[in-house]
Amino acid sequence: MKKRKNIITVAIDSPAAAGGGTQAQLIAKQYNLLHLDTGRIYRMIGKIKLDNPKKFNYSYIKKKIKNLKIQNLGNKSLLSDKVAISASIIAKDKKIRNIVHNFQQKCAYSPPLKFAGSVLDGRDIITVQVKDAMFKFFITASLKERAKRRYKELKKNNKKVTLNIVFKSLKNRDKSDRERKYGPLKKTKDSILINTTKLSKKACFKKIKAIMDWKLKT
Numbered sequence: 380m381k382k383r384k385n386i387i388t389v390a391i392d393s394p395a396a397a398g399g400g401t402q403a404q405l406i407a408k409q410y411n412l413l414h415l416d417t418g419r420i421y422r423m424i425g426k427i428k429l430d431n432p433k434k435f436n437y438s439y440i441k442k443k444i445k446n447l448k449i450q451n452l453g454n455k456s457l458l459s460d461k462v463a464i465s466a467s468i469i470a471k472d473k474k475i476r477n478i479v480h481n482f483q484q485k486c487a488y489s490p491p492l493k494f495a496g497s498v499l500d501g502r503d504i505i506t507v508q509v510k511d512a513m514f515k516f517f518i519t520a521s522l523k524e525r526a527k528r529r530y531k532e533l534k535k536n537n538k539k540v541t542l543n544i545v546f547k548s549l550k551n552r553d554k555s556d557r558e559r560k561y562g563p564l565k566k567t568k569d570s571i572l573i574n575t576t577k578l579s580k581k582a583c584f585k586k587i588k589a590i591m592d593w594k595l596k597t
Contacts, residue, residue, distance in 0.1 A: 380481075382488040387412060387496030387595070390504040390512035392564060395552050396525035396532075398575045398583060399518040403500035405584045410498075410591070413490035417501030417508070418466070419452035420444070420479050425465030426457060437474055444482050460548075467552060470502075473561045483508045503562030505570050514591055515570040518583075524576045525549055 389406055393399025400416055407414035427443065428435045456462070469475055483499060487509045490497045499508060505515045520528075526546040533540050556564040566572060571590065575583050 380484060380489060383490070383492075386488075386490070387514075388487060388509055388512040389496070389498035389514045389516070389591075390509040390570075391498065391500035391516045391518060392502060392505050392566070392570070393500065393518040394502075394520075394525065394556060394564060395549055396529040397518050397520045398528075398580065399500045399516075401580055402516070402518060402583060402587060403498050405580070406498045406587065406591070409584075409588065411493075411495045413449070413486060413494040413497045415449060415483065415486045415497065415499045416452065417479070417483055417499055417504065419457055420447070420482065421466040421470045421475075422457040422462050423447075423452060423454075424475060424479075425467075425469045426462045428469065429461060429465050437478070440475060441478050444478050447482060449486070463552075467555050471555075471559045471561065476561050480508065487512075502556050502564040505567050506565060507562050514594070515567065516573055516587065517566040517570040518573045518575060520574060520576040522546065522550060522553065 387410055389403070389410075389412065391399045391403050400418075403414055403416065406412060424440055424443075427440070487497045487499055496513075497509075501508070505512065505517070523546070526542060526549050529549060530540065530542045530545045533545065553564075573583060573586060578586070
């Protein structure tokens with residue numbers, strides 16, 4: 380794969396509902412970067428397994444990823460709980476992770492020329508996907524706060540859930556993300572920790588922007 384030179388690369392790792400995806404979107408808009416929510420890829424594959432179990436195999440997935448367009452990952456059907464559970468299982472498969480890895484590398488290092496670079500968010504972006512990123516952020520928040528945020532989001536979409544169920548679901552997701560054999564979620568020494576528990580979206584972005592602007596000027 381041919382890498383573009385002198386581009387901005389941003390890697391964000393974060394547990395579910397910590398705000399990593401939101402900040403990635405804001406960064407992409409501010410600096411004209413290609414944004415890839417890597418979790419959406421696994422959700423897409425998880426949905427394929429649910430919808431077409433008989434067709435589901437590695438060669439079929441490879442073909443789907445090869446023809447994947449980022450805009451296709453915006454489908455709201457990927458946000459269901461069933462798809463999320465399927466995706467978390469899919470994400471443990473090393474062969475699938477390798478297939479997805481190639482697509483992520485292309486997005487990170489060879490984004491379309493109209494973009495000044497890329498920003499990827501997920502669970503193993505700093506540790507596996509974009510190890511040499513110009514900017515590395517580990518965005519987190521307390522489990523209690525993340526559960527509140529996810530609960531409000533689900534209620535807004537008329538989902539019938541309780542805060543306790545959301546809390547337990549996130550707790551299990553965290554355990555799965557941390558303990559999976561391939562690409563587990565963990566903070567690296569060279570990544571910048573940003574705790575959003577008591578920060579608004581705007582305040583968090585202001586903090587990130589200050590860090591990025593300082594480094595880009597030096």
